[in-house]
Amino acid sequence: MRRRDLLPLLGACGGLALAGGLRTRTARAALPREIAEIRRRARGQTVWFDAWGGSPEINRYIAWAGERVRELYGVRLEHVRLRDTAEAVARIVAEVEAGRTEGGSIDLVWINGENFRHLKERGLLFGPITPLLENFALVDVEHNPTVLVDFTIPTDGYEAPWGTAQFVFLYDTARVPEPPRDFPALFDWIRANPGRFTHPRPPDFVGSTFLKHLLYAVGIPRERLAAPVGAADFAALARPVFDLLDGLYPHFWRRGRRFPDTQGAQHRLFADGEVDVSMSFNPAEAANLILAGRLSESVRTFVPAEGTIGNTHFLAIPVNAAHREGALTVIDFLLSPEAQARKLDPAVWGDGTVLAMEKLSPEQRALFSAVPTHPAILPPERRRPVLPEPHPDWMERMEEAWLSRYGTPG
Amino acid sequence: MAFPLRHARLSPSGTASFGRIALPAAALALPPLAAAAVPAQAWTRLAAQPALLHSALLSLWTGLASTALALAATVAILALLHGRSAERWAGAPLVPLLAVPHAAFALGFAFLIAPSGWIVRLLSPEITGFQRPPDWPVPGDPFGLSLIGGLALRELPFLLLAALAAKARIGLVPLEASARTLGCRPVEAFLRVGLPRIRGRIRLPVLAVLVYGTANVDMAAVLAPDLPAPLALRTVRWFFDPDPAGMDLALAAVPLLAALVAVAILLWRPLEEGLFALLERGGRTTAACGLVALAVLALFGAGSLCALVLWALAGPWPFPDALPAALGTRTLELAAVDLAGTLRTTLLLALAVAALAVAGARLLLRPGGAPAPLVPLPLLPLFAPPVVVAPLLQRAALALGAEGTVAAVAAGHLLYALPYALLVLEGPVRRVPPPLFAAARILGASPWRRFTELELPLLFPAFALAFATALSVSFAQYETTLFLGGGRIRTLATETVAYLAAGDRQLAACAGLLAALPPLLGFVPAALAVRRGLSRRAAARTGPRCPPR
Known part of the structure; x- marks a missing residue:
């Protein structure tokens, strides 16, 4: 008797499997x-x-x-x-x-x-x-x-x-009338406005790209960044970046103890007014978000004088x-x-x-x-120069080093 | 643990004793099972991860604390409502809260408590003087308090519904009457005599809440501390780490997570013991706490839902505006276009899963008799968090070439829908009077006729409820869909989280509300069926037709 009860169930299972359709292999x-x-x-x-x-x-x-x-x-x-x-x-x-x-x-x-x-x-x-x-x-x-x-x-x-893409910063003219001119000015602005800046948590690619700009900002030559890098070399060359971050993070949103998960999460903090700067790998994303009703009309973008990374x-x-x-x-x-x-x-x-x-x-x-x-x-002429992407080694070592340095409590 | 209405006839005595002994034991067996799939080098790599112990303790702490808080509030509210007419309708307003997916609820709750959130906005700038949101560490405070609050709020309605239903079913009047003649006040009589009897009946739901709280991903993604995050969240991040080596870490973290759940279950017993002792002795203080709990639930529950609705309709809504400048259906329309296919998949999947779950549950039960000996086995998934089970299932599905198919996702959903259907159906099916079926058998009615003409009309409300429950469980499945669907099968649950990750609160709110509708719609007929006593009328209709020989 039990078996007869089971039949409809089996039929339903079979139908479901067929509806699911195992993907076919083609010669x-x-x-x-x-x-x-x-x-x-x-x-x-x-x-x-x-x-x-x-x-x-x-x-x-x-x-x-x-x-x-x-x-x-x-x-x-x-x-x-x-x-x-x-x-x-x-x-x-x-x-x-x-x-x-x-x-x-x-x-x-x-x-x-x-x-x-x-x-x-x-x-x-x-x-x-x-x-x-x-x-x-x-x-x-x-x-x-x-x-x-x-x-x-x-x-x-x-x-x-x-x-094609190029990294840009987003700011709101209603809150920050004049954006920082260059990277040193940005760092000064962060120190002068505690809690108003952050970046997405690596390995989010926008967060990682922000960190890559610091490799340029501390003066590592372009040619060096274009070549692969070993662990020892990276530790020595990237040292100034981490010194810089150690000094900046206490002035970050949540004192640098927490970072938005994704660039989207950072846009949300930016829209809510918790931070004054956001970032994007698409020069037109700010416009896109304004048109979609997610950012206010007064939002604009800026590129520091040293230029930002562009890629395809x-x-x-x-x-x-x-x-x-x-x-x-x-x-x-x-x-x-x-x-x-x-x-x-x-x-x-x-x-x-x-x-x-x-x-x-x-x-x-x-x-x-x-x-x-x-x-x-x-316009493109106000985004120059476009910096090349460093060799992928740099990004991978950067993410790893960042996580082991800042991924722990206290 | 997913969603609601399994409250109606939850955990009769048979499963209750099972829940006390066998399920925790099975939870202990899961870690070694999961550990078998881990490559050797992964252990050392996992052990080298920073703050691993911190993450584990965070999971344990948030799971235990949120469960204790939700349970204490449940009992306190129960004591408050005891003997009042509100007890009868108190469950109804809780249903919408349960229908909203966890992730969407977390979104609404986060918007209430954030420094740029609604509460601060309502007080700013007039009272607080804030022109800009302050830099407070919520949500995501390092002690996990935001997560504990969110979890407790989300689970409180579930436990309260389960407890109210249990209370309605056991006859407390004579017991309490005698307690009162011994000099107890009504509240004391309830707490000291009635509560111990309810306690056994809500044990399974409480353990399910504990398991969810310890190993949840979707709420933690919004509310949990970070750097380090709770272990379940880190595990899922490792699974999707850009570095392919992250997979090893994730596979090694899965048994650790399972072990953590087992530890939580072991620690829960003494904790629960102490909690109940405290609540039983509390007397009128307990009832007073119930008033506070009810106020907090009303404020934050309704607040979170209203925030969701507003965000679904809002354009830009800058700080410190208390309300969005303009409301419109623009985002809803976008969501409808973007989610049309997803909605169809979600619905069809849930309907198929619910039908299979109800059919499966019924086949495992015997009308008028004790359940088949194997019935407790399908209940096991209640104690195995999806974040542990889904990756293992994914491996199996990959080996079978079934990953990314509707069938694989449906199987994963069924694993979690079946136990809830069983919990709902077990009591009613067992309570069918045996002579009814004996007579039908003597008259020669086939099993199918016995089912369609006797059992179905008699138990229609229970079947409807089981169906609605299974439906909602399927709707709420996040991890199983994510892993077994291989990105190819998307449901509203995965899309809500995806929108959230994209930072799109408007679309996430839309997806969350959209996901809440079908379970609500599924439950309304079930509730109506219960109310109108459909069963009795239907039984009367089928009565006169005598089966032919």
């Missing part, structure tokens, strides 16, 4: 060299796109791109919202280690810096992919070296540039991706003038383009000149 075929043929084969594929999902605006942009590639190429784009790109790196490593060398769960990943280095060094990326892309020819490789060199690591075509963020395909044609089709679309111009709009995302204006047709250029500006976005 690996040679990839065509022609974008038209790639697009033809991409039709009907579902591309799993692992990308940081911490910004609703960016999420909506990706959703828009998904609609466009479905209309244009019949490709379905599924955004897997990561909290940190390292999650995708760990997953790719785990899958390949477990012998899943094809039919992997990630088709496309938004990446740069240390995460790119980990994957490239282990041979976990498919490529080179840039020769396969139609729109890569429009990329500004002549004037923007960071589209080919990611945190000092040559991309060798294993990732395609997607957007990229798109890459894992070596075990199940839908490489679909992924290539999506990347090529994201590099198109249509997609790049929309991305530039501060009401949408406000992310810098990687395309060279002189390589575009007049109609394509018109798409970019139609993008509205915003007073909270500094």
Whole structure:
């Protein structure tokens, strides 16, 4: 009698398992060299796109791109919202280690810096992919070296540039009429305004990037920062940074005993008036947040006279991706003038383009000149100089040292 | 431990004695089980982590203190309400508080207590003189008091509902009458004679609260101290550390966390003993404390919910404005677009999980008889925090190639929904009068007919309640969704936390409120079914039809 009671349950379980749908593995075929043929084969594929999902605006942009590639190429784009790109790196490593060398769960990943280095060094990326892309020819490789060199690591075509970024500080003119001119002035301002400054807790990438600026600020030469660094060298060279922090943290929000979890959490503190400065890796984010009603109209951005770090963020395909044609089709679309111009709009995302204006047709250029500006976005000439990213070693050692020094109570 | 309405027929005597002995013992067996999966080098790396002991003690302290606080407040309020008419309706206003996910509640609570929060804003600048928020260390004070307060507030309604239901079910009148003739005041009579009988019946819920408090992630992410954070929060951060070596640390931290939960359960016994002794002897002082507890609950509970609603509708809301300059549905509309797919997934998942949980629970029980011997086994997850279980399940799912599928997430949810369905159903199913079924069997009614025509109408309120409860448990699952869904399956619970991490309080509030609606909607029919005595009428309808031979 019991057994008959069990039947509906088993049926329901089975139905659920089917509805869940175990992801299918596809046989690996040679990839065509022609974008038209790639697009033809991409039709009907579902591309799993692992990308940081911490910004609703960016999420909506990706959703828009998904609609466009479905209309244009019949490709379905599924955004897997990561909290940190390292999650995708760990997953790719785990899958390949477990012998899943094809039919992997990630088709496309938004990446740069240390995460790119980990994957490239282990041979976990498919490529080179840039020769396969139609729109890569429009990329500004002549004037923007960071589209080919990611945190000092040559991309060798294993990732395609997607957007450009530069670090900026946010302030509210209603609270701070005149922002600090340069880094020493910023440090003086912190000392003079106790409790009004903080940075996101590393390894949040904005928090870590703030710390990297201190490497420049204490005078470590650019060439040294561009090279790998060992533990002993780092300890000696970065010593002044930690001396500086030891002196500054008592004047930080919560006396430097606590830091906001993420840059988003810092924006929240900034909006609430608990701190007077926030920071972003996107010069247009302030404008974007003002337009979204999350920051007040009086918010502006500043870049200290020494300049701030700028970089490029990229798109890459894992070596075990199940839908490489679909992924290539999506990347090529994201590099198109249509997609790049929309991305530039501060009401949408406000992310810098990687395309060279002189390589575009007049109609394509018109798409970019139609993008509205915003007073909270500094024009490029007021953001100079753009500092290069240090070698990824510096960031990793910095995060480690920071955590062991400030990650304990008392 | 997730959410509500398991209060109705919680923990009859059978499971209560089970909860006293077998479950804590099983909790002790979990750490070595989890330790088996840890690579050897991970232990030394974990031991080298700064302030590990501090994190562990913080988890233990916040778990024990918040549980003790919530339980003491529950008993005090019970004493206060004893013999008053409010006792009958007091449970209703608590339901919305329970329907809001933990993370969203924490968000609202944090906005109340922060130096830039609502309370300070209401007093600024007129009374406090603050033009800018002061630099006070809340939330996230180093002693974990904000977290303890938030946890206790969030768990108090749950315990109170469980206790009110237990109190309504046991006949206290004759006992107390005799106590009063011996010279006790009504409150004293209740505390000294009635309370010990309620205590056994709320033991399981209290332990579930303790386990949640010791190893929670979603509330800790908003309210807990940092540098170091409590162990559960650090464990999850290690799991998602940009450095791939963080995975080793996380895997080694999981058995440590399980051991910590076991220690909390062991320490809880003497603590509870002392607490009850104090409360029983307190007499009218206990009832007076109940008034304070009720005031705090009303102020902070309602305050947190109102803050959530306002933030869902607010644009910029700078300090020290007591109210947002403008309200609008802009964020809600954005959230509706951004969350449409998520909402559908969440709902379908919860409906499937709830149906399976209720069916599974019913299959494990015997109408009119003692439960099958294995019934306590599905209750075990109540004592194994999701942050410990989910990573282990993820490993298993990865090995099966099922990670990131709806089926895997549903299985994880079911693990936690089934015990709550069992708790709700056990009493009612066991209390079905055996002759009813004996007669049906003699008449040759098939098991299915016996179920649909006798049991279902008779027990409809209990089934509805079990369904609503399982639904809400599924809605509240954060860690199981996170780990088993592999980022591919998103629910409102994970999205609320994601919005919070992104710093978007408006969207997080929207997601939190959206997540509260379906459990509320699920519970309303269940509550109506109970009220209207549907069961009796339905039973009367099916009565006359005699099964054919």
